[in-house]
Amino acid sequence: MAEAHQAVAFQFTVTPEGIDLHLSHEALRQVYLSGIHSWKKRFVRFKNGIMTGVYPGSPAGFSIVVGSYMAYNKFKQLDPSLGLFTKLGQHIPISRYMSTDSQKIVGGILVGTSLWVTIIMIMRTVLKSLLSWHGWMQERHGSLSWSSRIWMVLVKVFSGRKPMLYSFQNSLPRLPVPSIKDTCERYLESVRPLMDDQQFERMKGLTQDFEKNLGPRLQWYLKLKSWWASNYVSDWWEEYxxxxxxxxxxxxxxxxxxxxxxxxxxxxxxxxxxxxxxxxxxxxxxxxxxxxxxxxxxxxxxxxxxxxxxxxxxTRVPGVETGRVFSNTxxxxxxxxxxxxxxxxxxxxxxxxxxxxxxxxxxxxxxxxxxxxxxxxxxxxxxxxxxxxxxxxxxxxxxxxxxxxxxxxxxxxxxxxxxxxxxxxxxxxxxxxxxxxxxxxxxxxxxxxxxxxxxxxxxxxxxxxxxxxxxxxxxxxxxxxxxxxxxxxxxxxxxxxxxxxxxxxxxxxxxxxxxxxxxxxxxxxxxxxxxxxxxxxxxxxxxxxxxxxCHIIPFTDFGKGLIKKCRTSPDAFIQIALQLAHYRDKGKFCLTYEASMTRMFREGRTETVRSCTIETCAFVRAMVGDETREERLRLLKLAAEKHQNLYRLAMTGQGIDRHLFCLYVVSKYLGEDSPFLKEVLSEPWKLSTSQTPLQQVELFDLVRHPEYVSSGGGFGPVADDGYGVSYIILGENHINFHISSKRSSPETDSHRFGTNIRQAMLDILGLFELNNKAAK
Missing domain, CATH: 3.30.559.70 (Choline/Carnitine o-acyltransferase, domain 2)
Structure with missing residues (x-):
């Protein structure tokens, strides 16, 4: 292209008189400006690294601590170095190089800096301990107990001022490793509605054998990793x-x-x-x-x-297979x-x-x-x-x-x-x-x-x-x-x-x-x-x-505004509607994946909420049966409470699927074969769901400008005979669903499932008879 010639900084021609050098001042100017830009960027990164490294401390805090310390010692006529230079002087002839006043100033700065660093470490430790408490998640939406309010005040006090993006990384707690017993119990509870009595008893036997024999040994290695690594899941999750x-x-x-x-x-x-x-x-x-x-x-x-x-x-770069190992980077x-x-x-x-x-x-x-x-x-x-x-x-x-x-x-x-x-x-x-x-x-x-x-x-x-x-x-x-x-x-x-x-x-x-x-x-x-x-x-x-x-549903019949009037979590409402829609679509229940985050912990990514529960299945059966409206509402409340509890457990590191996954990885490293883990990890997620959260609500005024609605996003189906469903809750009156499946499966049809989702949402809302209450 003709423009490429402008990028040449110099040209030279060999002549009988010698070398004729032609410099392009514009190109050299661009090289200079590019270098300035790069150095500015490096300086900003260096400065941010320091600011993040000392957070919740700051340069201003350093000045205050060191200045106050020096002023106090001067007022009290004390040695600001606390005898540091006196002890050093016994081994090193400091007096040759520094006067007594200089020694006091340097010593005071060193001791003051140590005090400042100590304060930072105490604040980080206290903040990490505070963030390890999750009792606030048990509170009802919109109301906090005094203990939770006091806790939140303490978190704000120890969180510092004006945090940058990575300021809290060193203060976040590590993802805890659940106990083998709790994980096994929750797993059995999650699969109970999907198995008949004979299948469940067989799986119960495999679970109990794993819990007593191989499980504790694998757990020991996992505990060791959790103490050593910043997150015991994330690196293996990314790789495998x-x-x-x-x-x-x-x-x-x-x-x-x-x-x-x-x-x-x-x-x-x-x-x-x-x-x-x-x-x-x-x-x-x-x-x-x-x-x-x-x-x-x-x-x-x-x-x-x-x-x-x-x-x-x-970029994700493909790797060449070496032996039995194949990995991208x-x-x-x-x-x-x-x-x-x-x-x-x-x-x-x-x-x-x-x-x-x-x-x-x-x-x-x-x-x-x-x-x-x-x-x-x-x-x-x-x-x-x-x-x-x-x-x-x-x-x-x-x-x-x-x-x-x-x-x-x-x-x-x-x-x-x-x-x-x-x-x-x-x-x-x-x-x-x-x-x-x-x-x-x-x-x-x-x-x-x-x-x-x-x-x-x-x-x-x-x-x-x-x-x-x-x-x-x-x-x-x-x-x-x-x-x-x-x-x-x-x-x-x-x-x-x-x-x-x-x-x-x-x-x-x-x-x-x-x-x-x-x-x-x-x-x-x-x-x-x-x-x-x-x-x-x-x-x-x-x-x-x-x-x-693929099938997209801009659902505008109602949104989280009306769902909140039902005193139900919008996410629980939608997940229960998906279970009802799936049962009407296929005539059976299935293992359901809902993505939850574990980002309250350092390097946390996701955890699974198993949304198909005993309580949800009971509600769905009531909806397709001839139960009374009152009984359906009672079962809906139980199902929503159960879902909310599972979501809290997942967010606080007490989910079961990442724990079981890591135990499986450890078993492979040890060369151990676990029938229980092998079967658990081979179970297909025939309904994979995820909510796309609107995180920066302040950027969109959907009340004054409802037309600026994002369509959200979606993903492909996880199972060949299953559905992928993503949804985004927008404002008070809008929910977008993104549904995917495979045409080759005779069991699935994205448009049919979309119709069932819309009807399920309307049917569940109809139980509350909000129009009748408004009329009264």
């Missing part, structure tokens, strides 16, 4: 659940997030990309500077922020100044900085316009290259090692894998269509989940997709973090869009840059053998994508 997998991560692991449901800020593709990319890069800058506020439950209890560390500049670089854009089969590297600053929205739009206007054809094999990331992992690992480990292929692959994130300028149009709401949303969801199977780089931590008509969305890789972390970013991006705004003709606000170098086209040399591997992976990926049946 995500990185050891050999199947496609597209659909099976990656998940998606949607745009606004009813608002279409602009129909210009490049402009929407400009504002969105700028917003994402602003978020990354705040992340690098640790300026994002840590998530605090009840504005008091801090959540772990460790998962934010690898949000950007991260997460490649993360500390700094990346570019993104990679895919459009109509071509890859472009786009720098995000110029003149030592982040590009403005209109300047990013300018770069996107240049890519859209580029009429060059894809190189042989380039268009479908990303299908390697969509198929099985082993062929991709082998192809990567054989064809992308040297030369310009390696350089181009490095550009992709080390990019801040990946962007697709999609050549299709997606949007919620009021004339055809069901089909338009279903197609939109499938496009975000898998696209054409070759126009997303599924290994990247974040894939942003901007469609031809300006609609956008995200596709995220799962191993580095869980959905709430991506949701936090996406809420920021959506909330920034109306603030950045557009001109009357739909472009980003501002002016194009007259001297901005253009995007750099990545170059590939893909031989026929590699192209065969690409086509093979694409065949696998297309079969998987075609099998997925």
């Amino acid at each position: 659940i995500y990185l050891r997998g050999r199947g496609p991560i597209m659909v099976n692991s990656n998940y998606y997030a949607m745009d606004f449901l009813y608002v279409f800020p602009t129909s210009i593709q490049a402009a929407r990309a400009g504002n969105a990319i700028h917003s994402i890069m602003l978020y990354r800058r705040k992340l690098d500077r640790a300026q994002i506020k840590p998530l605090m439950l009840l504005h008091t209890i801090p959540m772990c922020s460790a998962q934010y560390e690898r949000m950007f500049n991260t 997460l490649q993360h670089v500390n700094e990346s100044k570019h993104i990679v854009v895919y459009h109509k089969g071509r890859y472009f590297k786009v720098w995000m900085f110029y003149d030592g600053r982040l590009l403005l929205p209109r300047e990013i739009e300018q770069q996107m316009e240049r890519i859209l206007a580029d009429k060059s054809e894809p190189l042989p094999g380039e268009e479908r290259l990303a299908a390697l990331t969509a198929g099985d992992r082993t062929p991709w690992a082998k192809a990567r090692e054989s064809f992308f480990s040297r030369g310009k292929n390696k350089q181009s692959l490095d550009a992709v894998e080390k990019a801040a994130f990946f962007l697709t300028l999609d050549d299709t149009e997606q949007r919620y269509d009021t004339k055809n709401p069901v089909k338009s949303l279903d197609i939109y969801a499938k496009s975000l989940l898998h696209g054409k199977c070759y126009d997303r780089w599924f290994d990247k931590s974040l894939n942003m997709i901007v469609y031809k008509n300006g609609t956008m969305g995200l596709n995220a890789e799962h191993s580095w973090a869980d959905a709430p972390i991506v949701g936090h970013l996406w809420e920021h991006v959506l909330s920034m869009d109306p603030k950045l705004g557009y001109t009357e003709d739909g472009h980003c606000v501002g002016k194009p840059h007259p001297n901005l170098p253009g995007p750099q086209r990545l170059q590939w040399t893909i031989p026929a053998e590699c192209q065969e591997a690409i086509e093979s992976s694409l065949t696998v990926a297309r079969a998987l994508a075609d099998d997925v049946d």
Whole structure:
């Protein structure tokens, strides 16, 4: 491209008179500004590291403690070093180098600093002890006992002022290891409604044998790990659940997030990309500077922020199988100044900085316009290259090692894998269509989940997709973090869009840059053998994508406003409705997975809430039977209370599934075969559910602007004959459901299940007869 010449800092020509050197002052200026930017970033990270390392202390606190200590000793005519220099003087001739006054000052600073560090350690220890108490979770919503109020005041006192994103990491307690006895009891309780008497007695025997014999031995090793590691689950969860997998991560692991449901800020593709990319890069800058506020439950209890560390500049790299071991790795670089854009089969590297600053929205739009206007054809094999990331992992690992480990292929692959994130300028149009709401949303969801199977780089931590008509969305890789972390970013991006705004003709606000170098086209040399591997992976990926049946329900009949009037937890209400819908759909109950977080503990990720309980099943049977309304309400209350209790146990580290998983890993390391653990971990989750929480409620005024509703996001089905259900509760009157299943299963139908969910929600609300009460 012509713009590439501007990037050359110097040129030289050999002549009979010697070497004629030509310097490009503009290029040298950009090199200088780039260096300044890098050093500023390093300094900010260094400063933040110190601030986080001493939190809840601060430089101001240090000055106060040391100054007060020195003033007190001077007033009392005491030795501020507490005899430190006198003792040192017996061994080292300090008086030769320092006067008596200097010794007092230095000694006072050293002793004062020790006092300051001691105060910090005491505050951290006390805060960690306070955060290990979870009695507040037993309180009824909206009312706190005096003990909980006093506890919350103490937490605030010892939490310090103005925390940064990672300030609480050293104060969070470690995830506790539940007892073998409690885990086994809760497991048996969870499977009781799913087994007949004979099956249950058999499983009871396996459980009791494990609890008495192998279990305690495995538990000893797990306890040892919990004392040594910061979290006894997370590293094994990442490695064995995500990185050891050999199947496609597209659909099976990656998940998606949607745009606004009813608002279409602009129909210009490049402009929407400009504002969105700028917003994402602003978020990354705040992340690098640790300026994002840590998530605090009840504005008091801090959540772990460790998962934010690898949000950007991260790629899941496939590994080659060695013996019986196969593993991917997460490649993360500390700094990346570019993104990679895919459009109509071509890859472009786009720098995000110029003149030592982040590009403005209109300047990013300018770069996107240049890519859209580029009429060059894809190189042989380039268009479908990303299908390697969509198929099985082993062929991709082998192809990567054989064809992308040297030369310009390696350089181009490095550009992709080390990019801040990946962007697709999609050549299709997606949007919620009021004339055809069901089909338009279903197609939109499938496009975000898998696209054409070759126009997303599924290994990247974040894939942003901007469609031809300006609609956008995200596709995220799962191993580095869980959905709430991506949701936090996406809420920021959506909330920034109306603030950045557009001109009357739909472009980003501002002016194009007259001297901005253009995007750099990545170059590939893909031989026929590699192209065969690409086509093979694409065949696998297309079969998987075609099998997925997605269905989106914007449920507007009622929301959490009416559910709260029923004095029921909205999440428990929805989970019970899902159980009723599933029973009506399939005529049976199934093992149900609901994701819960364990981020009240250091490096916590998720835990499972087994939502299909004895109490819930009793309520469902009452709803399909001929029980009275009063009896159904009584059973509903019991089911909701049980669900809330299970959720609390999961959040406080007393869930059963991560404990059983880690015990299984230990058994494999010891070479022990446990029939109980093997059977437990092979049980399929035929209903996998997750709530997408709206974490930054203050960013969206859904009362004054109800049209700014996010569609939420979703994921693929976990079991071949099961359902995946994600839901987001928006404001007081809106709930979005995202349902997925496989067309190849005769047992499932996403649209049928969606109809059953809607009816179940209405039927449960109908038990409370709110309209009749309002009339009275």
